[in-house]
Amino acid sequence: MTGKFRINGREYSIEFDPRDTLLTVLRENGFTEVKEGCSEGTCGACAVLLDGKVVNSCMVFAATAIGKEIITSKGLGDQNNPHPIQEAFAEVGAVQCGFCTPGFVISTFYLLQRNPDPTEDEIKKALDGNLCRCTGYVKIIEGVKLAAERMKNEKV
Amino acid sequence: MKKFKNVGKPVKKFDGVSLAVGAAKFTDDFELKDALHLSILYSPYAHAEIEDIDVSEALAVDGVVDVLTYQNVPQKLFTTAGQGYPEPSPYDSRILDRKVRFVGDRVAVVVAESKRIAEEAKKKIKVKYRVLEPIFDPERAMDDDAPMIPDPEAHMIIPAKYDPKRNLAAELDISYGDLEAGFEEADFIEEHTYRTHYGAHAMLEPHAAAAYIDEMGRLVVISTTQVPFHTRRILSMVLDIPLRKIRVIKPHLGGGFGGKQEIILEPLVALVTWRHQRPSKIVLSREEVFVSTRVRRSARLRLKTGVKKDGTITALEMDVLLNGGAYGTHGLTVLSNVGSKSLPMLNKVPAMRFFARSVYTNLPVAGAYRGYGATQAYFAINQQIDMIARKLGIDVLDYWKRIHIREGETSKIFELIGEGREGTPQLITSEHLDEAIDLGAKEIGWYDKRGKRIEVEKDKVRGVGMAVAMQGSGIPLIDMAAARMKMNDDGSFNLYVGATDIGTGSDTILAQIAAEVLQIPAEMIIVHSSDTDFTPFDTGAYASSTTYVSGGAVKKTAEKIKEQVLKVASEILDAPVDSLFLEDGKVIHRDTGRSVTFSEIALRSLYMENQFQIEATESYVGEISPPPFIAQFAEVEVDRRTGFVRVIKFVSAVDCGQPINPRLVEGQVEGAVMNGITWALTERYIFNQQGRMVNNNFGEYKIFTPPDMPEIVTIIVDSYEETGPFGAKSVAEVGINGPAPAIANAIYDAVGVRLFDLPFTPEKVYNALKATKN
Amino acid sequence: MEEFRWYYPNSIEEAVGLLELQGVVPHGGGTGIIRGKLDRYKGLISLEGLGLDYIKEVDGVVEIGATATYHDVIEFCSALYGECILAKSLSRAASTPLRNRITIGGSVAYFPIWSDLMGPLIALDATVSLVGKNEGEYPVKEFARNRSLKSHSLIKSVKFKRFNGFTYYHRAARTHFDYGSFNITMLASFDNGVFSDVRLVLVGSKAKFQRLSEIENGLIGRSPSDVDVSELIGRIYDSVEFHNTRIGSAEYTRSVALVEIERAVHASFKAMEEQK
Numbered sequence A: 001m002t003g004k005f006r007i008n009g010r011e012y013s014i015e016f017d018p019r020d021t022l023l024t025v026l027r028e029n030g031f032t033e034v035k036e037g038c039s040e041g042t043c044g045a046c047a048v049l050l051d052g053k054v055v056n057s058c059m060v061f062a063a064t065a066i067g068k069e070i071i072t073s074k075g076l077g078d079q080n081n082p083h084p085i086q087e088a089f090a091e092v093g094a095v096q097c098g099f100c101t102p103g104f105v106i107s108t109f110y111l112l113q114r115n116p117d118p119t120e121d122e123i124k125k126a127l128d129g130n131l132c133r134c135t136g137y138v139k140i141i142e143g144v145k146l147a148a149e150r151m152k153n154e155k156v
Numbered sequence B: 001m002k003k004f005k006n007v008g009k010p011v012k013k014f015d016g017v018s019l020a021v022g023a024a025k026f027t028d029d030f031e032l033k034d035a036l037h038l039s040i041l042y043s044p045y046a047h048a049e050i051e052d053i054d055v056s057e058a059l060a061v062d063g064v065v066d067v068l069t070y071q072n073v074p075q076k077l078f079t080t081a082g083q084g085y086p087e088p089s090p091y092d093s094r095i096l097d098r099k100v101r102f103v104g105d106r107v108a109v110v111v112a113e114s115k116r117i118a119e120e121a122k123k124k125i126k127v128k129y130r131v132l133e134p135i136f137d138p139e140r141a142m143d144d145d146a147p148m149i150p151d152p153e154a155h156m157i158i159p160a161k162y163d164p165k166r167n168l169a170a171e172l173d174i175s176y177g178d179l180e181a182g183f184e185e186a187d188f189i190e191e192h193t194y195r196t197h198y199g200a201h202a203m204l205e206p207h208a209a210a211a212y213i214d215e216m217g218r219l220v221v222i223s224t225t226q227v228p229f230h231t232r233r234i235l236s237m238v239l240d241i242p243l244r245k246i247r248v249i250k251p252h253l254g255g256g257f258g259g260k261q262e263i264i265l266e267p268l269v270a271l272v273t274w275r276h277q278r279p280s281k282i283v284l285s286r287e288e289v290f291v292s293t294r295v296r297r298s299a300r301l302r303l304k305t306g307v308k309k310d311g312t313i314t315a316l317e318m319d320v321l322l323n324g325g326a327y328g329t330h331g332l333t334v335l336s337n338v339g340s341k342s343l344p345m346l347n348k349v350p351a352m353r354f355f356a357r358s359v360y361t362n363l364p365v366a367g368a369y370r371g372y373g374a375t376q377a378y379f380a381i382n383q384q385i386d387m388i389a390r391k392l393g394i395d396v397l398d399y400w401k402r403i404h405i406r407e408g409e410t411s412k413i414f415e416l417i418g419e420g421r422e423g424t425p426q427l428i429t430s431e432h433l434d435e436a437i438d439l440g441a442k443e444i445g446w447y448d449k450r451g452k453r454i455e456v457e458k459d460k461v462r463g464v465g466m467a468v469a470m471q472g473s474g475i476p477l478i479d480m481a482a483a484r485m486k487m488n489d490d491g492s493f494n495l496y497v498g499a500t501d502i503g504t505g506s507d508t509i510l511a512q513i514a515a516e517v518l519q520i521p522a523e524m525i526i527v528h529s530s531d532t533d534f535t536p537f538d539t540g541a542y543a544s545s546t547t548y549v550s551g552g553a554v555k556k557t558a559e560k561i562k563e564q565v566l567k568v569a570s571e572i573l574d575a576p577v578d579s580l581f582l583e584d585g586k587v588i589h590r591d592t593g594r595s596v597t598f599s600e601i602a603l604r605s606l607y608m609e610n611q612f613q614i615e616a617t618e619s620y621v622g623e624i625s626p627p628p629f630i631a632q633f634a635e636v637e638v639d640r641r642t643g644f645v646r647v648i649k650f651v652s653a654v655d656c657g658q659p660i661n662p663r664l665v666e667g668q669v670e671g672a673v674m675n676g677i678t679w680a681l682t683e684r685y686i687f688n689q690q691g692r693m694v695n696n697n698f699g700e701y702k703i704f705t706p707p708d709m710p711e712i713v714t715i716i717v718d719s720y721e722e723t724g725p726f727g728a729k730s731v732a733e734v735g736i737n738g739p740a741p742a743i744a745n746a747i748y749d750a751v752g753v754r755l756f757d758l759p760f761t762p763e764k765v766y767n768a769l770k771a772t773k774n
Numbered sequence C: 001m002e003e004f005r006w007y008y009p010n011s012i013e014e015a016v017g018l019l020e021l022q023g024v025v026p027h028g029g030g031t032g033i034i035r036g037k038l039d040r041y042k043g044l045i046s047l048e049g050l051g052l053d054y055i056k057e058v059d060g061v062v063e064i065g066a067t068a069t070y071h072d073v074i075e076f077c078s079a080l081y082g083e084c085i086l087a088k089s090l091s092r093a094a095s096t097p098l099r100n101r102i103t104i105g106g107s108v109a110y111f112p113i114w115s116d117l118m119g120p121l122i123a124l125d126a127t128v129s130l131v132g133k134n135e136g137e138y139p140v141k142e143f144a145r146n147r148s149l150k151s152h153s154l155i156k157s158v159k160f161k162r163f164n165g166f167t168y169y170h171r172a173a174r175t176h177f178d179y180g181s182f183n184i185t186m187l188a189s190f191d192n193g194v195f196s197d198v199r200l201v202l203v204g205s206k207a208k209f210q211r212l213s214e215i216e217n218g219l220i221g222r223s224p225s226d227v228d229v230s231e232l233i234g235r236i237y238d239s240v241e242f243h244n245t246r247i248g249s250a251e252y253t254r255s256v257a258l259v260e261i262e263r264a265v266h267a268s269f270k271a272m273e274e275q276k
């Protein structure tokens, strides 16, 4: 089947198998910043924003995302203009192998949109769907805090 | 502390932003036009022979290009262990074999135009197996009536005890001193048996490999490997393709922890691409990673110590049985490390025996895993010492301070056990374990909590426990690393290293080392790593070797560059080299203060006078392997009525020499700690009667997400290793050794039950609690 | 491979018509469907165009449309009143990204043994509104017992009377993000130092779910000081049975469940104490 998707602000007309997940469709069309760590909804590496809400793209049929707004980590920033979350993650050492990071960035963005000033406990809960094997999460939590602070200041 | 410009600074990891954005490419992110996709058929039996395999229906499926079986692939024996040559692991594996040795062993590989077609066609392969008796219990593996698991032609290419007929993958029997007299002399004997379990690396990126033919007709392999150079060598050997025709590239790698120090998928894509002259690709599913790649080997350790009333340990005997699963990869070297990385800690013991065996069973294959045997050993040693200290009525912190190895001392074990051969004698050149113990104890609140059994909530009791450990920094006289550097017009440098950044940030710290030598900002160094065509040799990312060994190579290289830079500067400034010094990207004349910038030096050497390329290549082999030391502390809360254990706080104080990049050091420790905590509490391989892992997904193989985290604190102890690059030692592995025993000791402190078997599931704790009540 | 197609109905009638097709089933959040064998289906019906993502409260009756997600319910309920049992239980379910997808309708229909939805709904005496072949309003308990009600029918919404008293939820699991092994829901109201209403539900046992009426009855009309809690727990010992669970053996799980039920009762005592 064919569907129109809005990905990172641009419209794409994509042909795909009706059983394909959104993850497959995104990766096959070059959005390789969306990672596949499990395909079972358990690792969060594939997280994207779907109409503003964080979802595991491996748990979403592409057919149900037609016409919706999809944002990936690259939609938030790029290497030369990173989003404050991406910048903060890199700065504090929240990125080791980085395979989990685009997913964490998306979960963090979702959190900070809804709660610009989260407590440590709220941060941890908001990241309850993301696995990272490298960092032990310590620096990731720190990265979220730093990003929150910077984003608050930016808005002022 | 020494003063540095780059070293010791939390320089931002070079690829951090690129990774956070998602621009950095991993193996599966490369677009290969018209690639063939591979799908593997695995054995449903733990032990069987393929009597007949019919692939005709699969081959007939539209879009299927090839089906590989043992009948049409090279049958050379090799080891999947990504180790240096000659490998200290048995040659006991084939790309595809007629015999299958565990549930998850490979039977056939379907090659098709798409993944979906390959997967569908796979279902049409008909296999007739002759099912053989499997062996799951390592204690039974060497019984007289046990069936032989490895290949009849399996062999080692180095001299080592190896007896495939008896399912013996490796054996060591090493001793010094008079053991009998030692036990005789003791006032009491402490003897216990400990069991550690299988563990998955659970790196977030599944194993993957891709291959294509380049414009010159050479074979290029991109893969999730920690060891690109070993991969190239082994591919050439197994597939009979001249080494010069193979290029191996490690792109970004999503975590390894030892699990990617194995040549597993590369031979498949290399073979398919070479045979069909088309690109090919395979990415494993999470389930495949769990069942068919590698695990941490399980261990049974019997530890016997003779102790005098004054606390002197008079003799120690460690009897170890490792279960390496269906193939012998890393068997001997992990076995060696169980002893060589742990026993030297107790160097004052006058008599020791280390008797250890690694056996084959029909369970998933064990490979390399962060800690590499030391983790298993420290689980036993740290509990044993805790028990002895309690018997002696002294604080375990004081006891450790009395017995651990110290700076300037040595251990016989260093000489007796090496990596698959004899070891090398070495003195401990830096050791700050006492400070680590004190700082850690303070942070955890040891003296306020130990033995207090604080009940924060009804029936939820807290306790604290600790563990110490050491590791190594590379394999002395074996691990070799090289680096190459060249200068660009603007005074920047390209640094080429074979070292494999697997997420650790090694590219960044190697640049920091070079930048320190040259007194320039680290950003002036552009690092290229792990491409067998363009970067010089390096053994790869294992044995905690990168900072110390590869760092050593980079430092030597940068020093050569420095000489050349100074030479050109002396020409420009018309001043002798020894009157010049480097600072902030300039060469300055000591007396006059006249200076010349790196860019001016580069422009002159490239374009103007006495032209030459400022460049250098240097190699480094460590003569010793200075161990990092760590003291780790756990505070736990045990639910007395249900057996649930929660880690409240975990503190590590580490002596890793001078940290090149403190943030990255902390990150290594924090990651290892979390890995160790979940291995102790929630991770487990669950097998059914047939030897099939039943919980092969993250839904059932539990590792923590952020809400499960305890408070984690990492302290870097002030230390300096004279032999290391700018005082550095390694840090990547040591942190995983303490969590399990520290938690065990803390549980004992809280509720008085001793847990000898990992993992500490709530039911085990509950049963132990019940047993003490009765 | 057989054709597989998607249907995007714009009205409930149209959706109900599609349910007649063989092998075609409703798609709620898809989190259950996507992990099963897709060969089983010939097609899926997207429920997104049906306007069933509402949650409302009218005259003390809360109605949740089938396609409202766990996340929506948590937001709505926490805003409504802090101690809402569904907000407590659902915020422990799965993970943040999954809660943005999992729907109420799909979760009632699917009812996995680890459900964090069904215990509270049973305790709330919720009803399920069906359209299609088995059109009607069914108590959630009946719907859960009689799986054939699902066939060719669509869950439109669930309804329950808002509950304002003491709420307690416990979920036994290995880690935070895990399939729970069992869960306990307790609702209670107090009147002058005695229990006037108690509802206690265990999900995850051999029975899949059960109201622990011995305990409910042992509490109603009594004040905490009149209750012998261990005796009370003893009464349900035989009726609380488990298979082996993720946290451990059947026998062990029972022991833990009994401890946790006891803790729930004590928590209600404490709440009553505090209310005074």
Ligand SMILES: Cc1cc2nc3c(=O)[nH]c(=O)nc-3n(C[C@H](O)[C@H](O)[C@H](O)COP(=O)(O)OP(=O)(O)OC[C@H]3O[C@@H](n4cnc5c(N)ncnc54)[C@H](O)[C@@H]3O)c2cc1C
Pocket: A040, A041, A042, A059, B699, C025, C026, C027, C028, C029, C030, C031, C032, C033, C034, C035, C047, C066, C067, C092, C093, C094, C095, C098, C101, C102, C103, C104, C105, C106, C107, C108, C109, C110, C111, C112, C114, C115, C116, C117, C150, C153, C154, C155, C156, C178, C179, C180
């Ligand atoms: C990794 C993971 C962890 C999870 N953990 C938890 C947890 O801890 N607690 C918890 O409560 N849940 C948990 N879940 C969710 C649960 O397992 C189910 O996936 C979920 O409840 C299904 O809801 P859905 O809306 O996604 O349904 P779908 O997948 O869309 O549908 C499930 C079934 O219901 C049918 N259906 C859907 N909507 C309707 C309707 N309106 N009328 C009739 N039939 C319908 C479908 O045809 C299908 O048969 C978890 C899920 C995953 C993937």
Ligand code: FES
Pocket: A035, A036, A037, A038, A039, A040, A041, A042, A043, A044, A045, A046, A047, A056, A057, A058, A059
């Ligand atoms: S790939 Fe989607 S959650 Fe792991």
Ligand code: FES
Pocket: A094, A095, A096, A097, A098, A099, A100, A101, A131, A132, A133, A134, A135, B204, B254, B255, B503
């Ligand atoms: S940084 Fe490697 S998994 Fe998170």
